Amino acid sequence: MATKFNENSMCVFLCVGCWLLVMCCNTQAHLNVYLNPQEVMRLLGVAAEVYYVREGHVNNYALNFVVPVPANVRDITFTWQSLAGRPLPYSINVVTSDQETLPRPFMNISQIGEIPTNEQTFAIGLKCSGARASEVDVTISVEVILNRALNNVTHLVFRRKKICLLAEFEENTVHGPVLLETAVPPPTGILTIIVGSSLALALVIILFLTAYCVRRSAKCQNNGQPMRTSSFQRLNTNSPCQQAGAYNDPPSIVGALHSSLPRKTEPQHPEELHRRISELTVERCRVRLSSLLQEGTFGRVYRGTYNESQDVLVKTVAQHASQMQVSLLLQEGMSLYGASHQGILSVLGVSIEDHTTPFVLYSAPNTTRNLKLFLLDPSCARAITTVQIVMMSTQLALALVHLHSHGVVHKDIATRNCVIDDQLRVKLSDSSLSRDLFPNDYNCLGDSENRPVKWLSLEALQHKQFSEASDSWAFGVLMWELCTYAKQPYAEVDPFEMEHYLRDGYRLAQPFNCPDELFTIMAYCWALLPIERPTFAQLNGCLTEFYAQVTRYV
Ligand SMILES: *[C@@H]1O[C@H](CO)[C@@H](O)[C@H](O)[C@H]1NC(C)=O
Ligand SMILES: *[C@@H]1O[C@H](CO)[C@@H](O)[C@H](O)[C@H]1NC(C)=O
Secondary structure (H helix, E strand, O other): OHHHHHHHHHHHHHOHHHHHHHHHHHHOOOEEEEEOHHHHHHHHOOOOOEEEEEOOEEOHHHHHOOEEEOOOOOEEEEEEEEOOOOOEEEEEEEEEOOOOOOOOOEEOOOOEEEEOOOOEEEEEEOOOOOOOOEEEEEEEEEEEEEEOOOOEEEEEEEEEEEEEOOHHHHOOOOOOOOHHHHOOOOOOOHHHHHHHOOHHHHHHHHHHHHHOOOOOOOOOOOOOOOOOOHHHOOOOOOOHHHHOOOOOOHHHHHHHHHHHOOOOOOOOOOOHHHHHHHHHEOOHHHEEEEEEEEEOOOEEEEEEEEOOOEEEEEEEEOOOOOHHHHHHHHHHHOOOOOOOOOOEOOEEEEEOOOOOOOEEEEEOOOOOEEHHHHHHOHHHHOOOOHHHHHHHHHHHHHHHHHHHHOOOOOOOOOHHHEEEOOOOOEEEOOOOOHHHHOHHHOEEOOOOOEEOHHHOOHHHHHHOOOOHHHHHHHHHHHHHHHHOOOOOOOOOOOHHHHHHHHHOOOOOOOOOOOOHHHHHHHHHHOOOOHHHOOOHHHHHHHHHHHHHHHHHOO
16 A cells, blocks of 8 residues: 555656645736637537636646547647736647658747737647658647746646648648748638547547557467566566667558548548447437446446346536536546447447536346456455466457457556456456546656556557557456556555666566466566567467366366
8 A cells, every 4th residue: 555655656657746826826816818619620520619717717627638639730729818807827749750751840930938917819820741650749748927027937748749741642632831931820610620630530640550560479378487486587678679660661551541541631521430330329218327336536437227127337528627528538437339249348339418428338147246356355356376377367358359350559558447147257358547546556756747667568658559469468457466466566666766666677576376377477468578478369279278277177
């Protein structure tokens, strides 16, 4: 428990600037910073304003959200206003993670200036060089000086992920305003022309890029004992995925994009997300909530029924949830849409009748509950046997074989994102609301992004490279959770140290009473090199074999 405290205090410590800000600003409304409705529409496909700072209150949740910027959106805008009764001095700095692909962006305000007392919208141009196809992180840091004498400065960090395509591909995209090169304001209405950009498109592209990190097959039984007591084993750190990595092979990426997306990147106008939502829309009056299962700061999970007869789990948000939280619930809740497999908790319907509290319904027997909470509950979990752990792992491995065969990388495999029923049938679910419901499982590492650090492979941690192989890594951690009744992995390790810790070859220790064979399978998932990790088909093979061994003597 000491560790939980440490993790929390670390996050609190990190965000201490924000906290101070929240506190000081409760007394003084001095600033608004938000995205106007046109901007939210073209980035997220919903009609809303998103406030980062409203009358001095900072919305950390919105700040933490990395907004993807689709390839055809060439500039992003922010709107702000000083409420202090005088212009407030600011400085702004924009940094991109890959100068070659996305050269230093231009802005139509100066780097140091004053926030006016009337609303001002400014734009930051993100024009890719076209030299490479890649996702580039854009970090926009703003300092607002409230009081020079008191050294009262507000720091805000906004994050965007810009999708860049190769020049050849770029040429065919819809041209957004090129105002930043010509410094001529665009005709009014230009924003509505480029509204076509869609988050769904961005997600599809990300998916292709990440899924590209192909692995060569590695056999289950090879190399004898992979890292049995690997806690002290040092491994080769030369990852091929970093070199021939997720984005570095343009021809195939373009090929993949080309074959699946219309070449004239006129993105599916009523975008994918909206299409999915409309396909799945159910009437609110048919949903009956029976009991509250989980509650976070704004997220809620209920048990309920649909149409009086069908048992469902319902994920929703509280009335006070922001528009950003609402659209996150919908996006993430929809991420496994269309996956139909008995090992996957699939979305049955959504309701967005009342825009502030959408429901996402999942079809699930009424004994279904969250797997992590189940494991933490001594009255349920203590009786679980090794055979049952192997069976549960196998069900999940099969679900992942299914997802991966459809090119979907889950990216957040953990017991908190699974459910279990009274027959011990487990299903993999999406990760919507998990940051809110399991805050201790996510850490911010100074980049204001809350990530499941202790479940991430080294390349996911360092370079945010996700692939089937990073899913295998997380699955190893999930198996470890199953064996430890959902202990916190690496409880004693500071999240900031994880990268070094993993690079130096340290791994989770073998749980008490976890058979060697089972631990060998887990440890195999934690091979440093992505290509050396087992695929889920191989994991399924290993688990099935082990199952046969254990049950032979029962
Ligand atoms: C910057 O450009 C945007 C267009 O995207 C425009 O709305 C805004 O008024 C411009 N701001 C300034 C300060 O010129
Ligand atoms: C500046 O900080 C002081 C405390 O150091 C606080 O009392 C004051 O409210 C802050 N001023 C503003 C404008 O927020």
